[in-house]
Amino acid sequence: MKISIRDISAMTGYSPATVSNALNHKKGVNKETAEEILRIARETGYISETSITKIKLVIFRKNGSIIDDTPFFSSLINGFEQECRRYHYEMVICNVDQRDSDYERQVLNLITESGSAAVVLATEMLEGDLEIFKKAVCPLLIMDHWDEHMEFNSVLINNSDAARMATEYLIEKGHKQIGYIRGSYRIKGFRSRFAGYQTALRKNKLEYQEKHTFTVTPNLQGAYQDMKGYLESAADLPTAFFADNDLMALGAMKALQEKGYRIPDDVSIVGFDDLPFSEISSPRLTTLRVPNTEMGKIAVRRIADLIEGRDEIVVKTQVCTKFIVRETVKDRNLNTK
Numbered sequence: 145m146k147i148s149i150r151d152i153s154a155m156t157g158y159s160p161a162t163v164s165n166a167l168n169h170k171k172g173v174n175k176e177t178a179e180e181i182l183r184i185a186r187e188t189g190y191i192s193e194t195s196i197t198k199i200k201l202v203i204f205r206k207n208g209s210i211i212d213d214t215p216f217f218s219s220l221i222n223g224f225e226q227e228c229r230r231y232h233y234e235m236v237i238c239n240v241d242q243r244d245s246d247y248e249r250q251v252l253n254l255i256t257e258s259g260s261a262a263v264v265l266a267t268e269m270l271e272g273d274l275e276i277f278k279k280a281v282c283p284l285l286i287m288d289h290w291d292e293h294m295e296f297n298s299v300l301i302n303n304s305d306a307a308r309m310a311t312e313y314l315i316e317k318g319h320k321q322i323g324y325i326r327g328s329y330r331i332k333g334f335r336s337r338f339a340g341y342q343t344a345l346r347k348n349k350l351e352y353q354e355k356h357t358f359t360v361t362p363n364l365q366g367a368y369q370d371m372k373g374y375l376e377s378a379a380d381l382p383t384a385f386f387a388d389n390d391l392m393a394l395g396a397m398k399a400l401q402e403k404g405y406r407i408p409d410d411v412s413i414v415g416f417d418d419l420p421f422s423e424i425s426s427p428r429l430t431t432l433r434v435p436n437t438e439m440g441k442i443a444v445r446r447i448a449d450l451i452e453g454r455d456e457i458v459v460k461t462q463v464c465t466k467f468i469v470r471e472t473v474k475d476r477n478l479n480t481k
Contacts, residue, residue: 147190155184166232178232196283196451198234198260199444202251205241206268209329209362214391216417216436217265220287223440224263231448236260248276255280261447263287268331283450287443289332290460297450299443302462303333306432307340307386308347309467310414314384315348318476319412323356325367325387325396334362334388337416341386356382360392364421367395375403383476384412390419390431397425397472408474418468427471439463 149167153160158181166173166181167190173181184190201224205211221237228235240250255262261282266274266289274291277284286298314322324341327334345352360370387393393415397407405411407427415422418433442461 147185147188149190152181152184152188152190155188156181175232182232196233196259196261198236199228199447200236200238200254200260200262202238202240202254202262202264204264204266204268204273205239205243206270206273207243207329208241208268210268210331211265214363214389214417215419216434217267220265220436220440223437224444225440226437227441227444231444233444233448242273251276252279255282255284257282261285261451263443263447264289267333268329270331283447285443285447285450287439294458294460297446297459299439299446299461299463301333301434301439302464303336304340304343306416306465307337308344309340309465310416310432311341311344311386312348313467314386314412314414314473315344315350317384317412317473319382319384320350321353321356321382321384322350323353323358323382323385325371325385325392325413326357326359327362327388327392328359328370329362337386337388353382356385358385358396360396362389362392364391364395367392368398369395371396371399372402375399381405381411384473385414387413387415390415390417390422390429393429393431393472394421394425397429408472412473414473416465418466422468422470430470430472431468432465433468434465435463 149160149163153163158177162173163181166178167185201221203211211217225235238254240247244250255277262280263285264277265287269289274296278295284296286296288300290298290300311322324338342352358371358374360367387396393413397413400411401407407413415429415431418431422429422431442463446461
């Protein structure tokens, strides 16, 4: 005879509601109680051996230029781990690199294994890279990327609106010439930020000037070196820049300062991410704070819904940023009489 929640309740001494909450990884059940209920559920066959007990965080690399050079992802992974623990799922971190000769085999092994779900940290993905993941037989979620054909559940940053907000802040501070520090590796997030930047310019009837777009390597040292190269030949600079991320903003800022430009008196800069460096740079960087720890937690909560079959709708969840005003933007309105 099939075991029921009431049977487990009688065996453990916990109420049917507590048993149900533990089996569905709901809040309000302490760790020891949940572990005891889950142990009995497995021993009695209520949870079969094929039930999903672990979540794999699959870190995708295409060239490592984004993933390997920023502390942003450590906070995201920390939030992911915290929520896995709270939901009583085992967390497993897996790395896949598209440059490996057996890349496709690695991916297929990950997304066809029973007993686990997969969340793919897909920051470095470009168009077409998600194609192989359509073969997944396990619950699957894409993080920090999305599919325009709307086939995958995803959790990502609201990049476009955030970049528009940052650019409009510069406009409100009296800047008419706003340049763009552009990451050379064009992940979808950067392209969306560029779209938001352009939207703000159009909305305020300001012309986009390609000569004020400086393409740099998307890390601190690369951005510094590339910006130094631009400054050797740049005839003129805008009064402000929006940068694709903090590392590029800080690298460019260092190059500008070495060339004699004062930040923000001569050139203002806004970054994106709010990395720890941004609080201690000189001057301190104005930027957009991404709730990366919470983003990891949201991903786990969403994949838990998919594991339990509570939702068959494909959902694209966008987390919003917070604008952090510090010291790298000059208010040019104060100079007008």
